[in-house]
Amino acid sequence: MFLATAATVLMIAHLVAVWLYLRRLDRPEPTGGVIGQPFVTLLRPVCGLDPFDEETLQSSFDQHYPRYEIIFCAQSADDPVIGLVNRLIARNPQVPARLLVGYDRISGNPKLNNVWKGWNAASGDWVCMTDSNLLLPPDYLATVVGSWGPATGIVSSPPIGIRPQTLGGQLECAFLNSNQALLQFAAGSVGPAYAQGKTLFFNKPLLEHAGGLRALGQTLAEDAAATLITREMGREVTLTPLPYAQPIGRRTLAQVWNRQLRWSRVRRDAFPLLFAFEVLNGGVAPVICAIAALVLSGGDLAFGVGYVALWYLAEVFLAARAGWPMGVQGVFLLVLRDLMMPAIWLTTFLRRGFEWRGTAMAAQPAASAVPAE
Known part of the structure; x- marks a missing residue:
């Protein structure tokens, strides 16, 4: 029951987020x-x-x-x-x-x-x-x-x-x-x-x-x-x-990984409580909850397939309405992205800071200004 509830809540949140963005597409500019x-x-x-x-x-x-x-x-x-x-x-x-x-x-x-x-x-x-x-x-x-x-x-x-x-x-x-x-x-x-x-x-x-x-x-x-x-x-x-x-x-796949890991460390440093819930971001956690609930209850796994389809078709529809690039392989990349997210989230905890354009960056008090020579 808990798993089914979690899967339902996460799906509703996902669809509401898509709906809220679709509303923005018809909003006049300020x-x-x-x-x-x-x-x-x-x-x-x-x-x-x-x-x-x-x-x-x-x-x-x-x-x-x-x-x-x-x-x-x-x-x-x-x-x-x-x-x-x-x-x-x-x-x-x-x-x-x-x-x-x-x-x-x-x-x-x-x-x-x-x-x-x-x-x-x-x-x-x-x-x-x-x-x-x-x-x-x-x-x-x-x-x-x-x-x-x-x-x-x-x-x-x-x-x-x-x-x-x-x-x-x-x-x-x-x-x-x-x-x-x-x-x-x-x-x-x-x-x-x-x-x-x-x-x-x-x-x-x-x-x-x-x-x-x-x-x-x-x-x-x-x-x-x-x-x-x-x-x-x-x-x-x-x-x-x-x-x-x-x-x-x-972009290479390594560049995408490094960029996402860098931004993940930024979020962990600035918003630690919010970051703790990022493990639920993407489709992996809700799909696992949905499939596990069906298996434990003896339900028809076809409902699990429908759950996965609804999750990603909502994103595909949004991309089409917003004019975002998707393409034939876009759905597979959405799945790959979501599979990467838990790995990025876990890797974030290995160390703090990152390197940006050759400069090691870490949170620190601002120093006095030193004019350029």
Whole structure:
């Protein structure tokens, strides 16, 4: 009876999450909001040259927003992306944009150390920090700004994966789309939302009052810290109506494993109680409960097959409605993803911290700023 109840509850939660996202697809984009259309600094850290960089960084200049500037931040003058950024700035004189180069060691987080100079150089009170591999639609800034509500402390949005070019790329989309983005938006629909580092829209004076950019280095990732700080201020994380696309391209299975393990360690460090229940994430635990309940009760295993089919067909239907990549082998990758999840969850406990772009990262107090030489 317990197993049957658990299987039923988990299935209902899964279907409700799918339903909540389907409702978002018909929701109109926010207009106006409570802060109007203030001047915004679009802050984009860049590091290295990736296949989609020209397209994703060009999208910074194509915003249908009346007043904004772009600040690109690179760590070193010999970074291969600098030439591309300079060409894009020259190609788009209609938008005020500049590239700042240097590295300020304000924390153990290299991304924060990179954007520190841009944060200080921002011309206004509103800053949107956006990863370089996010493809921004023309209404990106207008939507982010319009999403700010009376109780908002930060506006954020998870990414969804598009354009996978390998089996590993398709697997990463399976993780990003109908699992992580689905659950993040479901959480935001029924309770407190969680920030995701691809998009972080701040009111600069508000964050400075809570410790500023340095305070975001208190956990393994700035988005987890932003969530905690926002809640400590008595404010909310507000999600945009829908996520924004990240072109995936080529991924190996090892790269997917390492990325998921890295993010798993971030969640374990920042939200340990919530992380304890992540072992129930995906289809493995509910399917085991359903099959075990049928076996122990002498029920027809055909109901188990129907249970599995309903679980994954709900995701396939959602992907089709949302326009997410799936393909013929997509269902098999959903199953592979779910089989990987318990292994990733267990491996997370082997050690804390991780390596990101060659830098070992661990939660630690922010250090004093050391200006780049």
